[in-house]
Amino acid sequence: xxxxxxxxxxxxxxxxxxxxxxxxxxxxxxxxxxxxxxxxxxxxxxxxxxxxxxxxxxxxxxxxxxxxxxxxxxxxxxxxxxxxxxxxxxxxxxxxxxxxxxxxxxxxxxxxxxxxxxxxxxxxxxxxxxxxxxxxxxxxxxxxxxxxxxxxxx
Numbered sequence: 001x002x003x004x005x006x007x008x009x010x011x012x013x014x015x016x017x018x019x020x021x022x023x024x025x026x027x028x029x030x031x032x033x034x035x036x037x038x039x040x041x042x043x044x045x046x047x048x049x050x051x052x053x054x055x056x057x058x059x060x061x062x063x064x065x066x067x068x069x070x071x072x073x074x075x076x077x078x079x080x081x082x083x084x085x086x087x088x089x090x091x092x093x094x095x096x097x098x099x100x101x102x103x104x105x106x107x108x109x110x111x112x113x114x115x116x117x118x119x120x121x122x123x124x125x126x127x128x129x130x131x132x133x134x135x136x137x138x139x140x141x142x143x144x145x146x147x148x149x150x151x152x153x154x
Contacts, residue, residue, distance in 0.1 A: 001114050003122065004146040006102070007077040011035035012142040017084035022048070024086060028065065028101045031078045038069055038076075038103065047101070057090025061133075062123045066102040066116060075104045075115040079145060081136055098123065098132060 013031050018024035022044075029043035046067035050056070057063040078101040085095035100119050104112035122145075123129060131144055 001111075001118055002146070003077070003118065006075050006115050007079060007142070007145060008035050009139070009142045011077060012079045012138045012145070014081045014083065014136050014138050014141070016082075018082060018086050021051070021086065021088055024080065024082070024088075024099060025051075025065065028078050028080060028099065031080070032076070032101070032103060035078065036072075036076050036103075038071070043067070043069055043103065046103075055089040055091065057088040057094075057096050058120065058123075059090055059092040059094060060124075060126065060129065061085060061090075061094055061097050062129065063088050063090065063096040063099040064102070064116065064119060064123070065099060066104070066112075068106045068108065068112070069103045070106055072103060072105040072108075075102060075108060075111050077102050077115070077119065079141065081132065081141060083136060098129060 025044050025047045029040040032038040032043050033040040046069050047065050050067045056065045080099040082097045085097040088096035
C-alpha cells in the first residue's frame with residue numbers, strides 16, 4: 001500500500017487555522033466531501049465518535065483522526081496542514097499542525113489497519129514532517145507525501 005493509493009491531490013489542503021478540534025473535523029469533512037463524495041455530516045459524526053474513545057493526536061504536532069464511514073468502497077485519506085497549530089489534546093500536549101485523516105468502509109478490516117500503520121510510520125519521521133512544514137502549498141505537500149514512495153522503494 002502506498003499513500004498515493006489512499007490520498008488524492010484534491011484531498012490535500014492548507015488551512016490558516018481552526019478554532020477547535022470540532023472545527024478541524026468540519027474542515028476535514030468538507031475536503032472529504034469534495035474529494036471523495038462523502039457526506040460531510042456523517043463524516044464529522046464518525047470522527048467525533050472515534051475521538052470520544054481517545055485522542056488521535058499522536059504527538060510531535062501530528063494527529064491521525066480516523067473513522068469508518070458508510071458508502072465507501074476503499075480506504076481514503078485527507079491531509080490538512082494548519083498554518084496556526086491547534087490544541088488537539090494530543091498525548092504529548094503539543095499543538096497539532098499536521099492532520100492526516102483516514103476513512104475506511106464499515107466492513108474494512110486489515111486494509112484500514114495497514115493504511116493507519118503506513119501513515120503513522122510516515123509521519124513519525126521528524127525530518128519528513130519538517131519538510132512538510134517547510135512547504136505550506138497543497139500541491140507541494142501532495143508531491144512530498146507521495147514522492148517518498150519511490151525513494152523508499154529504491
